[in-house]
Amino acid sequence: MSWYRNVVWFVKGLREYTRSGYETASKHFDPADLEVDVAGRSFLITGSNSGIGKAAAKEIARRGGTVHLVCRNKERAEDAKGEIVTETGNQNIFLHIVDISNPKEIWKFAEKFKNEHKLNVLINNAGCMVNNRELTEDGLEKNFATNTLGTYVLTTALLPLLEKEADARVVTVSSGGMLVQKLNISDLQSGSETFDGTMVYAQNKRQQVVLTEQWAKTHRSIHFSVMHPGWADTPAVRSSMPDFYQKMKNSLRTEAQGADTVVWLAVSSEAAKLPSGLFFQDRQPVPTHLPLARTHSPPGDEEKLMEVLEEFSQKFKSTSPGSPQCH
Numbered sequence: 001m002s003w004y005r006n007v008v009w010f011v012k013g014l015r016e017y018t019r020s021g022y023e024t025a026s027k028h029f030d031p032a033d034l035e036v037d038v039a040g041r042s043f044l045i046t047g048s049n050s051g052i053g054k055a056a057a058k059e060i061a062r063r064g065g066t067v068h069l070v071c072r073n074k075e076r077a078e079d080a081k082g083e084i085v086t087e088t089g090n091q092n093i094f095l096h097i098v099d100i101s102n103p104k105e106i107w108k109f110a111e112k113f114k115n116e117h118k119l120n121v122l123i124n125n126a127g128c129m130v131n132n133r134e135l136t137e138d139g140l141e142k143n144f145a146t147n148t149l150g151t152y153v154l155t156t157a158l159l160p161l162l163e164k165e166a167d168a169r170v171v172t173v174s175s176g177g178m179l180v181q182k183l184n185i186s187d188l189q190s191g192s193e194t195f196d197g198t199m200v201y202a203q204n205k206r207q208q209v210v211l212t213e214q215w216a217k218t219h220r221s222i223h224f225s226v227m228h229p230g231w232a233d234t235p236a237v238r239s240s241m242p243d244f245y246q247k248m249k250n251s252l253r254t255e256a257q258g259a260d261t262v263v264w265l266a267v268s269s270e271a272a273k274l275p276s277g278l279f280f281q282d283r284q285p286v287p288t289h290l291p292l293a294r295t296h297s298p299p300g301d302e303e304k305l306m307e308v309l310e311e312f313s314q315k316f317k318s319t320s321p322g323s324p325q326c327h
């Protein structure tokens with residue numbers, strides 16, 4: 001089954017996820033959707049010092065939004081901030097240094113952020129594909145900690161702030177790679193089977209789709225969406241998937257093309273008219289399962305994922321020195 005899924009997915013990718021796929025899809029875009037002024041609205045974007053996150057930050061800054069860049073590396077983040085301010089002329093760009101694989105740090109950051117700022121749109125963009133099984137200082141597998149738990153903790157911590165605002169949105173950058181994975185809640189930290197970083201990443205990206213669907217059911221005043229940016233030429237693709245990059249480098253999307261649907265979901269009124277909780281590709285809601293791929297979860301698994309992540313997240317909420325380690 002995994003062979004079937006991978007082949008169907010790759011053929012789909014060659015047609016839809018490449019630069020030519022974007023060019024075909026974009027013929028149906030309405031440019032007016034992005035002709036908006038978002039001055040006075042506040043956007044938080046994780047992993048925004050490079051790639052899709054930085055490209056999205058620039059487009060939002062160009063439209064007047066206040067942008068909070070949440071990044072791990074101070075030096076690279078300051079460079080990115082300087083570039084965004086210079087290119088867009090928008091001075092309302094703020095920097096916060098947070099490691100999204102560190103749930104304690106996220107809780108602390110969110111508590112402070114809530115007291116100092118308002119938030120209209122959260123963009124969960126930070127992500128990684130670590131090809132060997134590495135643990136964070138808390139004993140968490142790094143892909144899970146960043147892609148799934150980090151997204152869960154940051155969103156959960158900021159929901160009360162978002163709920164205060166009109167037209168609040170949460171956009172999560174997942175990946176079409178999730179289509180090859182069925183939700184698996186039995187081994188969230190990928191400790192029991194041979195470790196395959198690509199599949200762990202794809203599983204995390206499936207989990208992000210499930211999180212979005214679940215949040216949409218429970219938080220009706222916020223518009224949630226999750227999306228696939230296509231295959232874009234970014235530092236992550238170059239460093240984590242060197243073979244794929246070598247084969248595909250002439251067909252990849254630009255970072256701005258990868259960011260297009262992120263920006264559309266974050267700023268356009270058209271996006272907000274669609275139901276909450278959907279998965280998007282090139283400004284269109286698309287199915288979350290490949291035909292005949294048997295990736296649908298048994299009843300209850302989605303809710304169980306939320307329960308387990310809530311347990312994880314509560315363990316790290318206390319900043320006391322004796323916080324438990326998770327393995």
Ligand SMILES: NC(=O)c1ccc[n+]([C@@H]2O[C@H](COP(=O)([O-])OP(=O)(O)OC[C@H]3O[C@@H](n4cnc5c(N)ncnc54)[C@H](O)[C@@H]3O)[C@@H](O)[C@H]2O)c1
Nearest residue numbers: 047050051052072099100101125126127175231232234236
């Ligand atoms: N480029 C593609 O083809 C592609 C395809 C599908 C999905 N995506 C997704 O797009 C998103 C952006 O990736 P990109 O391709 O622009 O690559 P990128 O490497 O340019 O961006 C990833 C960003 O996440 C940040 N990040 C990673 N771990 C972090 C941590 N622990 N704390 C804080 N920040 C952290 C990185 O520093 C970087 O800024 C990711 O979620 C990725 O999975 C990209």
